Amino acid sequence: MPEGHTIHRLARDLDALFAAGERIAVSSPQGRFDASAALLDGAAYAGSDAYGKHLFIGFADDRWIHVHLGLYGGFALLAAVPEPPRGAVRLRLVGKAGHADLRGPNACELVGPAERGQVIARLGPDPLRDDADPDRVWTRVSRSTVPIAALLLAQDIAAGVGNVYRAEVLFRAGVDPLLPGRLLPHEVWQAMWHDLCALMREGVTHNRIDTVREEHTPEAMGRPPRVDDHGGEVYVYRRTGQPCHVCGTPVATQVLRARNLFWCPRCQPPGAVGA
DNA sequence: GGAAGATGACAAG
């Protein structure tokens, strides 16, 4: 689930669930956040914020719960009255209108403004934040010999992009994933960044990743809609061996830097820098 | 019942 759009959506949903100033019951049913939960229990909610894949849940006195979901973490927000926790619930927040259960996060820690600032300082521009400066990203990309597919996942270069968005944005741009960053034309980069911002914003709105253009949707192409646990309709992500929605060539895959990479060998041949 | 896999990131070597 968790790419940047998920985290921004969570911040928005937490703000909808809990009112500013409302006192929140904070606990750690699983026990691993016990000490910090005790310090925060009953504190006033002060709003949540997202930077890339990092979530900061704010409380009075500039105290924050820093959450990173990692690969399999999940945050379930429910309006219902909380039942006894099922499974390993690291963090439970209970307010008047509902509660939120956090499981399996990579990080869940109580931090102050300094530590929060340190986390943010390590991150590159976030396509989902209005203050993001694409030129800062381009400076890094345009000087690198590393494949563009690897650069897109580097959080210190651009924060919030995950494996699905990187595969999809490269496909939509017609760019060879293994192309070194410095060989990418500036105008292609600008278009890709613009596309990334639009796709991720749409991801926040719909809480899922859809990247297939109108003319390639199942309805337009006369094929059955894709059913997958990430929820959306995509061109290449996790479609290994299946025909490309545009040209019919089987989608290719390889492991790059310990992450699965997917692309269409015909729409994105070696050296391709965009349609 | 058990293994494998998943949209991530870090430390160690």
Added chain:
DNA sequence: TTGTCCTCTTCCC
């Protein structure tokens, strides 16, 4: 580059 963290779901026996 490799190993480790962490949880849940799916698939296979």
